[in-house]
């Protein structure tokens with residue numbers, strides 16, 4: 001019998017679709033901050049690059065200690081990864097062993113979740129968002145069964161921008177068995193202003209099965225450097241380090257992240273501008289007649305249904321790249337006032 005070289009299920013693996021970069025067009029497709037890293041961060045990257053002939057610190061010692069200080073936790077509770085998307089995959093690898101083992105997540109949510117679940121050889125169990133484009137926490141708790149190993153909660157949710165509240169997170173954690181790992185993916189945490197929103201770090205001491213994911217890709221403007229981290233119990237952090245590709249957190253990323261933490265006041269001040277702009281952008285879209293949930297992130301969601309592809313094409317014709325998610329809607333990054341105006345001008349002239 002002929003054997004196949006590559007495992008057959010990879011034929012059905014959905015591809016991660018990156019936001020398109022088109023020369024001369026405004027890219028609002030990847031939820032990046034449009035400003036470059038700040039000067040001290042660029043200096044730290046250049047300094048680290050000069051020692052690029054050496055392997056990076058495998059244990060990410062300096063940054064881990066710095067993050068432990070920032071979050072007031074023991075360093076043993078932190079695992080740094082090559083972007084938080086890599087940590088998502090490591091979480092599946094660390095928890096799921098059998099094909100029937102389940103990863104539960106809302107849908108639509110971050111497009112990497114189904115991909116890392118399948119790569120990890122596990123089964124995805126998805127729970128539809130509610131009518132307000134929010135996680136349906138009670139339905140998710142009901143979906144957790146004997147084969148569930150991992151739950152991914154995304155707050156603010158990519159791509160809809162809605163948050164899980166603290167009450168909802170507590171209700172969920174109280175309902176879920178202690179041997180199911182619950183991940184709160186907080187990639188957009190720095191943009192959250194809703195006082196009712198959950199902050200995973202508040203509940204880590206109460207729930208050892210909770211793990212929080214953070215990234216330097218968004219507010220800290222280091223998406224191209226690839227660095228994020230998890231905070232959880234020492235047991236979970238140790239497991240994440242075990243399944244990490246050795247040396248995948250490179251020296252430039254480690255140095256840049258430390259310099260970004262030193263420059264945090266400056267970087268986080270930039271988030272305030274996005275927060276002001278997201279209200280203006282959403283208000284304008286709603287006035288045009290689009291369905292746009294209130295967002296707690298640096299992007300807005302247009303629930304366009306069948307109009308998703310025509311809208312994305314229309315924006316492209318106006319030199320604005322947005323991110324369509326067929327067949328549900330379009331996600332658009334909130335950027336500078338000028339870039340947002342270009343998008344709003346395109347959106348306002350869409351006739352459907």
Ligand SMILES: Cc1ncc(COP(=O)(O)O)c(C=O)c1O
Pocket residue numbers: 030031082083084085086110154157158185187214215216217223226227228
């Ligand atoms: C919800 C969510 N989690 C994780 C990530 C991945 O971030 P990173 O660049 O740290 O891999 C993203 C990136 O868009 C995201 O939207």
